[in-house]
Amino acid sequence: MNFFKEELEKIKQADQDRNMTYLESAQDSKVLIDGKEYLIFGSNNYLNLSNNREIIESVKDAVDKYGYGSGGSRLTTGSYDVNRRLEEDLAKFKGTEKALVFNTGYMANVGVISAICDRKWSIFSDRINHGSIVDGIVLSGAKFKRYKHNDIEDLKKLLSEDESKYKLIVTDGVFSMDGDIAPLEEISLLAKEYEALLMIDDAHGVGVLGENGKGTVSHLGLEGKVDIQVGTLSKAFGCIGGYVAGDADMVDYVKNRAKSFIFATSNPPLNSVAVLKSLELVKNADEKRKDLLEKSAYLRRKLKEKNFDVIDGITPIIAVVVGSSKEVLRIQNSLLEEGIYVPGIRPPTVPRNTGRLRISLMSNHTYGDLDILIKKLGEIL
Ligand SMILES: Cc1ncc(COP(=O)(O)O)c(C=O)c1O
Missing domain, CATH: 3.90.1150.10 (Aspartate Aminotransferase, domain 1)
Known part of the structure; x- marks a missing residue:
């Protein structure tokens, strides 16, 4: 079968062939x-926390105590005391009732959206939202409504025409390829008007914006106005992982339903130790x-x-x-x-x-x- 050769040729012809650059x-x-x-x-x-001395030292101690691999998924044998501490500290940091840590931000987005939404839902998503949000929406089976980038009027129009029982609006906080910030205040007003849940993916906002690096919601003074806050621990935090933060019921529901949380071996415990140290540094930066x-x-x-x-x-x-x-x-x-x-x-x-x-x-x-x-x-x- 020539499938791969032919498809690769098309990718090359379009100057879209991708290759890795290897750092030493x-x-x-x-x-x-x-x-x-x-x-x-x-x-x-x-x-510059991925190469931070204090984090490196904390990881050295952690590997002596916990070894490397975690040995199981979070709901079986792969949860450690440091996972619990990290989730408590993250919830305090985000000012929410609870937080739950996923292996990556990608898995958090896919897991959260597909856990919460199904065919009874419509999801309103900024046209240039991250691919992990798109994948979560497709996996959920919900009606997928894309609004023009940061266009409040377009979002309003789509919301006003929608007849689904449940609605979710989802946006990046900071857009990964454009670097601009979502008009979250206007979006939150629409969410209220149309009784939609509001979710933000703050992968590039957390650690960078807001007091103590709390992210885009804090930067815009919108604490309490966003129902579901997803973020990553892999960018400003310099470690690896993703999280969802919000009300206890929402987080507990996601814990019970998100397949990318349930069906994956958890990250090494030393990563939680690293993030705990990183969180201290982020707050003081x-x-x-x-x-x-x-x-x-x-x-x-x-x-x-x-x-x-x-x-x-x-x-x-x-x-x-x-x-x-x-x-x-x-x-x-x-x-x-x-x-x-x-x-x-x-x-x-x-x-x-x-x-x-x-x-x-x-x-x-x-x-x-x-x-x-x-x-x-x-x-x-
Ligand atoms: C906006 C956005 N959301 C989610 C992710 C996924 O996060 P992670 O790299 O932790 O999987 C990324 C980065 O790749 C991102 O840019």
């Missing part, structure tokens, strides 16, 4: 690739966050001054739209030759002809690093 050092603002040092601008390790957002504003401003097509926002995800996949690859490769690694993002991850450089900053990038990127991009573009 820790995830930091400078990394080693094939023995050569590169400045990277594409990591989600926003607070207001200065670091301020500095990160200032650097983000500086880079956005400088790139705009050079007339690059930069998507507006305040977050450390700075998308420079360049158009075709070919052009994305050309720029990515030219930057690599200059010792700079910026992942180019192509369809189907982003809509056709909106291929882009997804620049993201870490708190330990220096203004000197940013100036190098600005200069090299100017030369290449």
Whole structure:
């Protein structure tokens, strides 16, 4: 059968062939690739915690105590005292009654949505929401209603036409490929008006926005207005995992119904120990966050001054739209030759002809690093 060959050929023809870049050092603002040092601008390790000394030391102790593998799923033998502590601390941090930790943010989104919704539900989802939200919706069997990106009028129209018994509105807090923030206050008002549940995926907001890094809901002053808060422990936290936080009944229901929670071996206990330490560091990082957002504003401003097509926002995800996949690859490769690694993002991850450089900053990038990127991009573009 020629299926794979033919399909791969189509992918290559569209300049959408994907390959990995292998790092030979820790995830930091400078990394080693094939023995050569590169400045990277594409990591989600926003607070540079994945390579933090205190977290590393805590993990060393944890591996001596718990070993490595967890040995079971969370509802059988794979829950540890540190899982309970982490879920209690996360709920306190998010200001909710309860929290539940999944192995990844992807599994949290898929598990939560498909656990809560079925054919009796309509789900209203921003058109550029993350793929894990889309997969959760498809798996749930609910009616899938996509509204235009951040378009309140379109959302209102879809809600007003809907006759389902139950409704869920779901949006990213910070959009992963655009770096902009959802108009959550307006969305929460619509949720109230149409008696819909409101869910936010704050993968890129938690740790980065809000007081103590509590995320987009806190940044916008909307505590208590969002029913279901999903997030990841794999980006600003520098570890691995995802969580859902909210009312006790919702979280307990998800624990009983989410297949990606039930049918998977849990993460190693040492990961919970790492996240507990990371959570302390995240909470105390207001200065670091301020500095990160200032650097983000500086880079956005400088790139705009050079007339690059930069998507507006305040977050450390700075998308420079360049158009075709070919052009994305050309720029990515030219930057690599200059010792700079910026992942180019192509369809189907982003809509056709909106291929882009997804620049993201870490708190330990220096203004000197940013100036190098600005200069090299100017030369290449
Ligand atoms: C918006 C968004 N949600 C969810 C996820 C999934 O999180 P994780 O990487 O922890 O699986 C990601 C990242 O990949 C993301 O960007």
